[in-house]
Amino acid sequence: MLKTSLIFYLSLLTLTCLAQVKLKNFDVWTVKAIDTSSFNTLTTFETQMDSLLNAQRTEQLRTLLGGNSFIEGTSQEIIDSAINNQKILASLRYKDNRSRYSFRQYKNSIELNDQTKQIDDYGSECKCTIDNDTLKIQMGIFVFGGFEFTIKVFKNIFTSHYLIDQYNLKIFKLNDRDSLSSAIQILMAHQDLNLSKSLKLRMGEQIYGYLTFQTINYLRANDYEDGLAGDQYNSANMDRMYVKGNLQFKCKINKAILHD
Numbered sequence: 176m177l178k179t180s181l182i183f184y185l186s187l188l189t190l191t192c193l194a195q196v197k198l199k200n201f202d203v204w205t206v207k208a209i210d211t212s213s214f215n216t217l218t219t220f221e222t223q224m225d226s227l228l229n230a231q232r233t234e235q236l237r238t239l240l241g242g243n244s245f246i247e248g249t250s251q252e253i254i255d256s257a258i259n260n261q262k263i264l265a266s267l268r269y270k271d272n273r274s275r276y277s278f279r280q281y282k283n284s285i286e287l288n289d290q291t292k293q294i295d296d297y298g299s300e301c302k303c304t305i306d307n308d309t310l311k312i313q314m315g316i317f318v319f320g321g322f323e324f325t326i327k328v329f330k331n332i333f334t335s336h337y338l339i340d341q342y343n344l345k346i347f348k349l350n351d352r353d354s355l356s357s358a359i360q361i362l363m364a365h366q367d368l369n370l371s372k373s374l375k376l377r378m379g380e381q382i383y384g385y386l387t388f389q390t391i392n393y394l395r396a397n398d399y400e401d402g403l404a405g406d407q408y409n410s411a412n413m414d415r416m417y418v419k420g421n422l423q424f425k426c427k428i429n430k431a432i433l434h435d
Contacts, residue, residue: 204368225269274314278420303426
């Protein structure tokens with residue numbers, strides 16, 4: 176049952192990679208020694224994820240190389256691209272490309288203490304790609320909605336944002352002028368990024384990092400209740416929300432692939 180649930184989680188976990196050089200809301204990042212002793216010890220979940228992802232991606236590559244996955248008449252260019260992309264995925268071990276985060280949600284300046292409203296010590300895969308001189312680091316969990324962190328590093332500056340998606344429940348606004356939306360991208364009010372060493376931006380380069388953050392305020396419908404899906408929400412009565420916490424990550428720089 177656990178293995179089935181993890182495979183289901185893996186198949187739905189989505190991390191998009193959209194390179195962008197122009198940075199907004201940026202700060203200077205610093206090189207700082209990061210204590211990775213605890214982080215480098217894999218949890219039971221992380222060990223299982225590493226094994227399952229490796230087996231899944233290796234099998235998918237084997238299937239593609241077998242030639243039976245393509246519709247007759249598929250161009251060789253498309254076949255080669257699919258195989259090359261899968262080779263990249265098969266080379267990414269979860270143990271070398273992962274994250275852990277601990278953060279809390281606040282509503283009207285009050286921390287939400289209910290366990291259903293906390294995100295604490297979660298982890299997911301982390302992907303690092305480069306486009307020209309910009310490094311993009313992404314991590315998150317999506318299973319019919321979810322969240323994602325994106326960090327973009329350009330030379331000595333960086334920016335980060337937090338994406339939250341409530342899967343078709345239109346409960347969010349960034350400001351009073353907006354219409355309700357099921358997903359919003361939220362900039363940071365405070366962000367501090369430490370990397371363990373200076374960057375060379377080379378393929379295969381291992382990166383360790385630690386981000387401390389607090390998002391700007393965003394709005395959530397006051398009549399929304401966790402676990403209860405409504406047909407429509409009142410856009411006139413909104414709670415003021417923000418998220419605060421930290422995340423630690425490690426990843427190897429790799430080529431961005433088409434379906435990332």
